[in-house]
Structures are given as C-alpha cells and as structure tokens.
Amino acid sequence: MDWLAATESWWGRFALTRGIAAIYLVAFLCAALQFRGLLGSNGMTPIPKFLARSSFRAKPSIFHWHYTDRFFAAVCWAGAAVSAALVLGLGDAVPLWAAMLLWFGLWVAYLSIVNVGQCWYSFGWESLLLEAGFLAVFLGNDETAPPLLVLLLARWLLFRLEFGAGLIKIRGDRCWRDLTCLYYHHETQPMPGPLSWFFHRLPKPLHRVEVLGNHITQLIVPFGLFAPQPVAGIAATIMIVTQLWLVASGNFAWLNWLTIVLACSVLDDTMFAAVLGVTTPADAPTSVPTWFGVLVLGFTALVLVLSWRPALNLFSPHQRMNSTFDPLHLVNAYGAFGSVGKTRYEVVIEGTADTVISPHTEWREYGFKGKPGDPARMPRQWAPYHLRLDWLMWFAALSSSYARPWIGQLLKGLLSNNRDIVKLLGHNPFPDQPPTHVRALLYEYRFTTGKELLGDRAWWHRELIGDYLPPVDADRVRRFVS
Template sequence: MDWLALLDGSGFEFARQVLQRGTAAVALVAFVSSWSQFPALLGERGLLPVRRFLELGYARRQPTIFRWRYSDRMLRACCALGALVAASLVAGLPQLGPPWVPLLAFGVLWALYLSIVTVGQTFYGFGWESLLLESLFVVAFLGSNEVAPPILVLGFVWWLVFRLEFGAGMIKWRGGREWRDLTALMYHHETQPMPNPLSRWAHLLPAWFHRSEVVANFIAQLGVPFLLFAPQPVASVAALVIVGTQAWLVLTGNFAWLNWLTMVLACSAIGDGFLHAVLPAWPAEAAYAPTPVWFQALTTLVFAGLVVLSWQPLRNLFARHQLMNASFNRFHLVNAYGAFGTVTKRRDEVVVEGTEQADPGPGDWVAYEFHGKPGDPARVPRQFAPYHLRLDWLMWFLALGAPDHGWFRAFLVRLLEADPATLRLLRVDPFEGRRPVAVRAKVYRYRFATRRERRETGLWWMREDAGVLVAPIALGARP
C-alpha cells in the first residue's frame, strides 16, 4: 500500500472551500476591526500604548514585528495588507495556484495577526483571538484546488472543534450550579456581554424552553463532538448539529466571530458524498492532480508537531482545575477553549456621563453612548457580530468588578480632552466634540422590560441607580 495515499482527503472539497474562504472572511473582519479601533485603544496615544508595553522585557521577547518599532502608520499598513490578502482568499484566487500559494497567503495572515494580538494586551485577551490564530495556521496546510485536501489537516481541524466544544461543555458542567440545575439560560440572554435585537425575545421565552436549551447545549458540547471522528454520514450530521447550535447563539447574541468561526470549522466534517445526497448539484467526487511529495511531507511533519503540542490541552480537558481560553505557547497554537462556566444573574452597566457646567445639578449630566453595550433604556440593541467592539466588551467586564489596569482611567481623561480618535469609538458624543468640564461613571442595574412594561413605557430596558463607580473628575485631576 502506498502510505501517501492515506493522506488523501478526497471527498472533502466542500469542507476545504468553506474552511479556507470562511476563515479568511473572519480574518478580514479582524483586520478591519484592528484598523478602526487599535490606534485609539493601543496606538501612539492609545489607552494602553504599545510603546509603553514594549518597554517590558517580557514584551520584547514575544513574536511580533512591533518589537523593533511601533507606529500607528505601521499598524494600519499591516491591517491593510492583511485585509487585502484575506479578501483574495475569500475570492479563491490563491487557491487557483499550486499548494504553496495559499500556504504562503495564510502564513502571512497568521504572522500579521499574531503580531497584533501579541501587543494587544487586555483589548485582545479574548479566546476567539487564539481561535482565529490557530485556525489560520492549520487551514494554511489544506493546499490548493489542484490537489486533494490532506486528511491529516482535516483531522486536526476536527480535533480543534472537539477542544472548542467539549472544553466549553466541561467548563459549564464543572462551573456554576445554574448549569447543573438547568437554570443558566433563564439569566444568560439578559446578562450576556452584548445582547442583540432578539436577546430580549429569547429571554422572555418560558422556563421549560430555557431548561431544554441547557440540555441541548450539554448534548451538543459533551456528546456530539465525539461523532466528528465517526464514519460518514454520522460525522456530517454531527457537524450540522454543531452548526445549528452555533447559529442559535448568533441569532440571540453578539460574541464577535466566535460562533461564526466555529460554524466554519465544524463544516470540516461534512463530506462531499453526504452533501451530494442532499444537494445533487454538488459533485460527489472531484478529480485532482497528484499531490507533490514535498507538500505531503510538510503536512505530515506539521501534523506531528501539532500532535505533540496537543498533550497539554488534552490534559487540561480532564483536569480538575480546567483552564479556559488559555494558550500554552507564544504562537497561540493548540489552545484550550471554553466560556461562561458561571452565568451572572444580574446585569450592572457602567454609564459614563459628562457635564459642561462648573457646578452641575442632577439634570446637567448627559451620557456618552456606546455602539453595542446597553445605555439608553429605549434603544433596541443592535447586531454587530462578527465585528468585535473591544471597548464595549471591556466595559462589560468592568461592570463585573474586573480591574481596569489603567485603561478606564485613561479613557476618562481622553473624554475630558475630547480626543477625536477616542470619540470615534462611541456612538454618541453628547458634546459634539467640545470638551466637558467634568465626567463621572455611574452604575445602573438593567433588566429587560416585560411585555407589559414594554407596551406601557416603550422602553426596552428597565434600570435603577446602583451607585457611583468614579466620582466627578475634571481635566488635570486623577480619576
């Protein structure tokens, strides 16, 4: 038997097309997000400047092109190049050449985005950053249209989806009691970081439905991932179940590109034969040229290296103190994933207000409005995912009591200065570019309006004053 024939993934052309184009599409969103937000958050006059971060000895040893020099212009050049390469992959252009062309293209995306994430500090400390980096690296070795998809690479993507789903399920099972007593989703739709237009509708569904959601979640995350490694058509059905559960999360929340990329990765297990049976227009087989020996050898070597790196994530899945969203190496390869081990049962929001009065009364304070996080109780939440609103997410963590590490104090100072770059991160600047005399941060407790309250008041949220986080400060004062 020719051992090289075992590496042939014929029968998974649909999977390859979705993986390559879908992962590149998410990367495109990530680079556009960084172009528009990174300078204000982390740039030369950012809230957590990269140059200050790079003064740390630890930072200078990390894999980033900015370790030698950082400028906002250089950052935007990286984002523009990344977006251009990602767009070409979405269009399928590099895939028309030999296998090394898409390999090089995805390698560029991985290296550029790794450079950004490495210096992104708390604003890039999300699990889906590592998920995107790992996906870009692995998908790079799927080859081009002229050769069969390497089965080892597809198999590693199945392992990635398994870690992603099973890890999330184990975090929940080991986490808060609300998961085990099936009540978690009676709260989650209301208290999740960034609700969308359908979140309130989902929250107001009956209790029996929410309990069913939790049961379905455990089945999809603790049972179904094992079936990704089963023969066809079982693996294809398992993939569709994962896609369906992730689609429900897309419909009811804003989790950046986490759910979108998970759906893309899950499609790796959908076979062409299964798809042909459902959609006869898709061919059951595809013809390929012989795969170059150098490419087969390279994919085998990379697969072996990734298997070695899988030992720690595998142990973590069954560890008593399971880590979630953890990277075990500087390159964000073969990571641990998971989210919402506990669900908060109440929603506190930090509302930032300013005034133009030197001696303001209660009616002289007006609120800055963010794009994604709740503010005005009458405003219906918007859909932003897969776009990632980094400042809005950090504001949610701040309301939970997470330390701001200096970024929020710097944010208040930028508002006092009416810094244009910072104000562009917001939906509403109540002073239209003028400097306020003072700003403050208050905490309000939010909950979704009931159907009756909505009819009577027209409000989407009901809220009550929960105190002051930061007392009024003026320019020159320390928050």
C-alpha cells in the same frame, strides 16, 4: 502519498479555507478601525509602552522590530486585502507554495496584533482564529487533494472547542447542572442582540430544554466527529444548528461563525451535494504532492506534541478556560461561561459643561455602539464584528479591576475630545466643546416585561446603584492616570 488525500472532502476544504479567510477579513477590519483609540500611540493602552516592558520571546510580534501607528494600520489593511482576495479565490489561482505563503503571512500579521493587543485581545476567539489560521497554511489549494490529516486536526480543534466549553460549564456554575442558567444568560450576557429580549422571555421549561440541548451538543456529540460518515457529518450538523441558535441570541464576535466554519469542514461531498447541489469537480486532484505531504506530516506531529497540555487541561479539575500554552497560539484551551451572572450591571459615563459641580448640574450621557445604555434603544446586531471597548465595559461593570489599566485614559480622552477615543463611542453629547467634568455611574439593568415594552417603549429598565467613579476634571484625571 495517495493515502493522505481526502478526496471526499473537496467542498469541506473549500468551506474551511473561504470561511477562515472571511473571519480574518473581519478581524483585520476590527483592528484597523479601532486600534488608534485602544492601542495607538495616543490610545488607552499604547503599544509603544507595552513593547518597552515586554520581550519578543514572550510576545512574538513584528512590532518589536518596528512600530508606528501608520505601520500598524498598514499591516491591518494589508491583512484585510489579502483576506478578501483569499475569500475571492486567490489561493486557488496561485501555485500551492504561494498560497501557503499567503496564509502564513496572514497568520504572522494577526499573531503580531494579538500579542501586542493586551486586554483588548484577551478573548478566546483570538486564539481560535490563530489556531485555525495556522491550519489553513497546510490545507492546500486546487493543486492538491484535501490533506486528510489536516482535516482531522480541524476536527480535533472543533472537539476541544465544544467539549472544553461543555466541561467548563458542568464544573462551574451550579445553574448549568440544574438547567437554570438560561433563566439569566440572555439578559446578562456581555452584549445582547436584537432577539435577546425575546429569547429571555421564552418559557422557563424551554430554557431548561436549551441548557439540556447544549450539554448534549458539547459533551456527547463531539465524540461523533471521529466516527465514520455519515455519523461525523450528523454530529457536525447538530453543532452548526446549535451555533446558529447562539448567533441569533447574542453577539459573540466571530466565535460562533468560526465554529460553524470548522463544523462545515467535517461534512463530506455527498452532504454538500444533497444540500447545495454541488459536486466534486471532475478534474479534482486525487493525490498529494510529496513535498507537501512531508510538510503536512511534520505539521501534524507538531500539533500532536503541543496537544498534550490542552488535552490534560480538559480532564483537569482545575480546567483553564480560553488559555494558550505557547506564545504562538498554536494549540489552545477553550471554554465559555463557566459561570453565569444573575444580575446585569452597566457602567454609564456622563459629562457636563458646568464648571462647578452642584446638585443642579446637568449631566449628559455618552452612548456606546453595542452595549446597553439608553433603555429605549433596541440591542443591535454587531457580530461577527467585535466592539472591543463595549466588551471591556461589561467586564468593568463586574469588577473595577478589569478597568484599571485603561479607564483613566478613557476619561482623559473624553475630557479632551480625543478623536480616536471618541470614535469608539456611538454618541458624543459634546461634539463641539469637550466637557469640563466626567463621571461614571453604576446601574442595575433588566429586560422589561412585555407590558413594559409595549407601554414604555423601552427594552431595558434600569436602577441607579451609585457612583462607579466620582466626577473628575482634566487636572484630576491627569493625576489619576500618571
């Protein structure tokens, strides 16, 4: 099966496998460090309750067979350990069949987490990691030449990711069509980063150039991925540069980094040699074992069959964004920011130790790790790490319906100083004794001007809109969540 060998993609395969393993490592660490407050038995949306009302067929997960918080933690830490080992080269140190089992095990473990993750795992990059992770099972290791068909499937994934995002924008908000969306986006995106203020303050003509460049990268450049080299490599390089721009301008978990990893797989060894000075090993295999080739052919046929609905979705006037068409997340639809908010709203949670609420009650603000809160605090860089509660708080500010499944449990956890829930926050103003009451306020936030930044030493200016949730004590919140 020599025709299956992409001998010119040795380093592209290397970048893809190591990159996917690195993203898996981040994803498993996110799950291990956050799940107890979000999904644990005493968390905001407990997994045992979810399992009681869902089926294995609809949400395949090993946790349907057995669940405890300790077992979930063990799966997370085992996944992190295997991912780290694959980053360091374990996949090339074991036989090909063993490497495939390691990759398959990671995919099963993360699929099991995503399928019980409920609203906390409803992001497009979860499906993206699962789809890329299943590709990794069939990428092979140092025992075989890179399989051409699987590398082409990686390009197909990258194409759907970029082209789908471009189409959803053109079909969505008018500001993408008149090139004005970035007048607002850097300020209203879910979790701004340390450079977002500066991006927002760029001249408006440059913002229009940004949008135009985005449209070119997402609507025209993706077709170059299937052209001969060096055109395919140039197309991938343009995508890498664009994604690095997005990395610098905000926090989007591992979406941008995994896109970069997929684009690196398009570069051939000539490009890697020119940029990094690395050459293909002299003893690199130039063929694909027959048994492995048969598996690659079967996998390719499966992906082509499953691609029918995602492909139709690209050209549908009712295009779905960040959707999966099967419970295994094997071939998915992608897209982001079909609409852009023009105003930023934030939910601010406060507590008090007063037993009776009055106009003179002293309220103290809870701080989150990533989302805007204290106007004087510079936005932090968190990506590729994903702060799931902070992201859901952004959605909650857009509509209370997003918060309905968990906001009551969050307030209940704060009123009892639930250790696992409080750990999800950046600052607890009641470290020794829980508050008697908590409330949530809705604010309008905007980036300060340059003059305000220098004079007030504040990155944000905020104005109170009103109550998001009125003050509640432990008894009332207990009735609220029952």
